[in-house]
Amino acid sequence: MVYEFRGSARHFVVPGILYFALGSSAFAVDCGDTITSPEVLDQDLVCSTEPALTIMGPTGSLDMAEYTLRCDGSAVGIQIDGVAAFLSNGVVTLCDIGISLDGTGAHNIQAIRVDGTDISGIAVNSSFNSVIQS
Incomplete structure (x- = not known):
């Protein structure tokens, strides 16, 4: 099974293992x-x-x-x-x-x-x- 999360959090996709690191927005307001x-x-x-x-x-x-x-x-x-x-x-x-x-x-x-x-x-x-x- 592959877990994938997208959005403002950083994400990694690894079969069978979920890695999820919260972080600030990747882009500054412009x-x-x-x-x-x-x-x-x-x-x-x-x-x-x-x-x-x-x-x-x-x-x-x-x-x-x-x-x-x-x-x-x-x-x-x-x-x-x-x-x-x-x-x-x-x-x-x-x-x-x-x-x-x-x-x-x-x-x-x-x-x-x-x-x-x-x-x-x-x-x-x-x-x-x-x-x-x-």
């Missing part, structure tokens, strides 16, 4: 990414992509770990889509729209500072969202 699993930012980002980042719920979440996302030509900093996505602990700056809450809603934003926007800090285009300590 401009233009669509985040569909829990991720932690590991550096400041300067993005010209549109939107700079997308978080797709229900499984996508981003802990910005006190780092900053700065827009360099992108109109939307972070687009949150789907249902029940989560964003926390960081700064979004110099975007036309810092954060756009789209999709079905029920998204959560916690401890985010948005500044230097031209149109809106947080554009709410869905229902039942929560914004606290921001």
Whole structure:
């Protein structure tokens, strides 16, 4: 019998023996990414992509770990889509729209500072969202 596990964990396939090593995500978050699993930012980002980042719920979440996302030509900093996505602990700056809450809603934003926007800090285009300590 062959066991194989895929995903954010490292995996090995050996007939009859299961090896499974948990680890952090193999790829860092970068401009233009669509985040569909829990991720932690590991550096400041300067993005010209549109939107700079997308978080797709229900499984996508981003802990910005006190780092900053700065827009360099992108109109939307972070687009949150789907249902029940989560964003926390960081700064979004110099975007036309810092954060756009789209999709079905029920998204959560916690401890985010948005500044230097031209149109809106947080554009709410869905229902039942929560914004606290921001």
